[in-house]
Amino acid sequence: MWPDRRIQELFGIALPIVQAPMAGAHDAALAIAAARAGALGSLPCAMLSPQQAREQVAQYRAATDAPVNLNFFCHRPAAADPAREAAWRERLRPYYLEFGLDPAAASAAAARAPFDEAWCALVEELRPQVVSFHFGLPAPELLARVRASGARAIASATTVAEAVWLEQRGCDAIVAQGNEAGGHRGVFLEGEDVSTQAGLFALLPRIADAVTVPVIAAGGVFDGRGIAAAFALGAAAVQVGTAYLFCPEATIAPLHRRALSAGEGDDTALTNVFSGRPARGIVNRAMRELGPLSPLAPAFPGAGAALAPLRARAEPAGDDDFMSLWSGQARRAHALGAFELTRELARQAQDLLDRG
Structure with a gap:
């Protein structure tokens, strides 16, 4: 009962x-x-x-x-903010150069x-x-x-x-x-x-x-x-x-499964760098170096667009540094x-x- x-x-x-x-x-x-x-x-x-x-x-x-x-x-869909978008892309510029990517290349976030x-x-x-x-x-x-x-x-x-x-x-x-x-x-x-x-x-x-x-x-x-x-x-x-x-x-992607299996929840933090809204995920390089909560991240869901090319380049090499690894604090x-x-x-x- x-x-x-x-x-x-x-x-x-x-x-x-x-x-x-x-x-x-x-x-x-x-x-x-x-x-x-x-x-x-x-x-x-x-x-x-x-x-x-x-x-x-x-x-x-x-x-x-x-x-x-x-x-x-x-x-509520966010209004366009070109200045914030530009500041976010400038913050990501070193990572684009590290991976041999064009910092000005256009990309689309997940809808x-x-x-x-x-x-x-x-x-x-x-x-x-x-x-x-x-x-x-x-x-x-x-x-x-x-x-x-x-x-x-x-x-x-x-x-x-x-x-x-x-x-x-x-x-x-x-x-x-x-x-x-x-x-x-x-x-x-x-x-x-x-x-x-x-x-x-x-x-x-x-x-x-x-x-x-x-x-x-x-x-x-x-x-x-x-x-x-x-x-x-x-x-x-x-x-x-x-x-x-x-x-x-x-x-979920294999790298996400791997990250989940590596701990029991004390490895998470709230971040806005992947979407523009606070969300809890496993801490990785993007969260450590860009946030975890960044005032530069464009409003939801726009922040992820500029990170997408970095994930696309890193993930095939077995690198989860630019993935959103959502997880609760207990698992x-x-x-x-x-x-x-x-x-x-x-x-x-x-x-x-x-x-x-």
Whole structure:
């Protein structure tokens, strides 16, 4: 018996586990495996076209009748800033010369599209059971249409103020993202300083006390102990990300897998040099020498464009110095598939909860 079944009942899932949507790190195969085990399978859409997302959902639904979560970014596209772009390229100039590259060569960053009218129409077409948002929420009229489609709407909060803001605007559940979580911070309220934000087990009980909707704990949850602790602090479910990156279904690069396996999380820091927004990853040369948080990095998602040629030159030589190696502060290597990992996490947590 789970002590709080609100998320299972809200989403129609067997286990209080959400497989984190990690853009660029997995596709439908991982989500399908997690869903078959009883978790909420999630598909990250921020780096896909609508047609690619449509194909991913079709693949998912052909393999399982479990609920699906479609995840979207809600950032505001940055205005052009030629001076900042030029300063960033000048900062990278020595690396271009080191690799024999033209510092003036044009390059494009990976696309990260915010939720808009086209994505909303796709949600209405596909009717996923859950739609999750990162970096806030879409315009009220778009959110109303998402909810009218029958989807449950959830979003990430990195502070109590953000959680309250999300509940006031109609979220059905809130993901409490602790500072130890891997990947991009979900910060969206003006003036929020990532350097002062709390870890999950300081943040979680405060959010649980401040809102009435169920809370999903995210950040540093990689085994049953973290799940049991999250329930003790007010969570109704957990969101697991980094642990799934070790699964064979993850689509991360071999160098990323190697870096993950080399430590257990004390090698990470928050950085903005790869995208322009703070995100937690394994420290490498780019983070050490350019940041980890640089005032020169162009606004999200523009910072990555100028780094792309450096990664393209270094990666084939076995060098991860210019890759974004996203990881949470707590991880442990394993050889489990996503189905087996999901079941093992639930078993461990249930054993601990049963002991009281």
